[in-house]
Amino acid sequence: MIPLRIKVEANADQPFVVRLRSFEADAREQRTDQLNPFDAALERVGPEGAHYVGAGGPIRILGIDPSKVDGDVLLVNPRRGTADRLIRSSSPHNTFLVTERCDQVCLMCSQPPKKHHVDLFPYFETAALLAPEGATIGISGGEPMLFKGQLLAFLGRVLDARADLSFHVLTNGQHFDPDDCEAIRRIDRGRVVWGIPLYSRDPAVHDKIVGKAGALEQLLENLALMCRLGSQVELRTVLMRPNADGLPRLARFIASTLPFIRTWAIMQMENIGFGRMNWKTLFYDSSEGFDVVGRSIDLVRGRGIDAWLYNFPLCTVPERYRHLAPATISDWKRAYRGECGGCKLKAECGGFFEWHPASHGYSNLGAIQ
Numbered sequence: 001m002i003p004l005r006i007k008v009e010a011n012a013d014q015p016f017v018v019r020l021r022s023f024e025a026d027a028r029e030q031r032t033d034q035l036n037p038f039d040a041a042l043e044r045v046g047p048e049g050a051h052y053v054g055a056g057g058p059i060r061i062l063g064i065d066p067s068k069v070d071g072d073v074l075l076v077n078p079r080r081g082t083a084d085r086l087i088r089s090s091s092p093h094n095t096f097l098v099t100e101r102c103d104q105v106c107l108m109c110s111q112p113p114k115k116h117h118v119d120l121f122p123y124f125e126t127a128a129l130l131a132p133e134g135a136t137i138g139i140s141g142g143e144p145m146l147f148k149g150q151l152l153a154f155l156g157r158v159l160d161a162r163a164d165l166s167f168h169v170l171t172n173g174q175h176f177d178p179d180d181c182e183a184i185r186r187i188d189r190g191r192v193v194w195g196i197p198l199y200s201r202d203p204a205v206h207d208k209i210v211g212k213a214g215a216l217e218q219l220l221e222n223l224a225l226m227c228r229l230g231s232q233v234e235l236r237t238v239l240m241r242p243n244a245d246g247l248p249r250l251a252r253f254i255a256s257t258l259p260f261i262r263t264w265a266i267m268q269m270e271n272i273g274f275g276r277m278n279w280k281t282l283f284y285d286s287s288e289g290f291d292v293v294g295r296s297i298d299l300v301r302g303r304g305i306d307a308w309l310y311n312f313p314l315c316t317v318p319e320r321y322r323h324l325a326p327a328t329i330s331d332w333k334r335a336y337r338g339e340c341g342g343c344k345l346k347a348e349c350g351g352f353f354e355w356h357p358a359s360h361g362y363s364n365l366g367a368i369q
């Protein structure tokens with residue numbers, strides 16, 4: 001698995017953000033012109049680690065090849081001797097976890113909520129401004145909109161300063177209200193996609209999945225508000241036993257009532273957090289019961305709405321739907337299995353989450369020859 005946290009030594013008391021830069025020997029002389037005050041340039045590499053020097057002082061990176069972290073933006077915690085790779089410059093999968101608090105308790109939550117919260121927005125803002133050209137940065141939680149004042153201001157400032165960046169924000173959609181309209185209008189809405197879960201048209205099923213009474217009603221009200229604001233919405237439906245049969249009904253509802261959405265994503269489950277705890281009762285074998293998925297996708301796409309399959313191993317999807325199943329599992333948590341050896345689709349397939357159980361649950365899975 002790609003490490004998101006690395007070991008560092010830095011002579012500082014407080015956390016700080018730094019971008020690591022390596023220069024070819026012949027470019028070293030011009031490097032001062034190219035360095036940002038948050039940059040640290042590679043000086044030398046030895047058995048004791050990689051030494052960088054920047055305006056903030058020296059820093060030593062341990063246990064990882066400098067070529068793998070060139071351009072990365074780190075949040076260094078000098079007291080712990082660690083750094084979080086907030087932006088990995090070579091990856092399209094960079095996400096800021098803004099909080100672990102949440103007001104829902106979803107049955108399959110991969111990141112179960114915690115009460116504790118540390119405000120890292122100032123670090124995230126610095127990091128975003130140092131991101132590579134054209135990056136899309138993910139925002140997730142917990143529920144990021146619990147801190148909507150800071151979040152909306154952060155998005156507005158970063159998007160104003162960097163015309164090339166865009167954001168994908170995962171939110172439960174419970175916390176938009178008319179008082180937020182002004183702040184949302186100030187954001188360039190063309191560069192923010194809101195990923196919002198909707199599990200069922202049946203309020204009893206949706207509310208039970210998210211562990212919150214009245215959640216569906218509130219969500220639909222807020223989706224209407226986002227439609228009026230012209231926000232870009234990606235609806236996300238994790239496929240599980242409790243909502244699988246109702247998927248075609250949900251598809252009809254999306255096609256008739258929510259046609260303004262940008263995308264509908266039907267997603268396979270992740271076996272971690274509450275998802276692992278409830279796996280036996282929730283996991284739906286879509287390789288066996290693809291019919292409800294296929295009908296739902298056809299219905300929505302037939303009305304001109306984009307619909308996709310996220311986190312589905314390609315061999316579990318009938319051939320005619322495989323082009324709708326991109327490799328969505330982030331690079332740092334993606335894994336393949338023994339069965340994948342020699343599979344001709346491996347290059348395009350997103351495989352499995354690293355923590356997917358050995359008894360994978362799919363009746364139909366295996367290398368495509």
Ligand code: SF4
Pocket residue numbers: 313314315316336337339340341343344345346349350351352365366367368
């Ligand atoms: S065998 Fe592995 S690589 Fe091939 S389609 Fe299935 S999951 Fe993907």
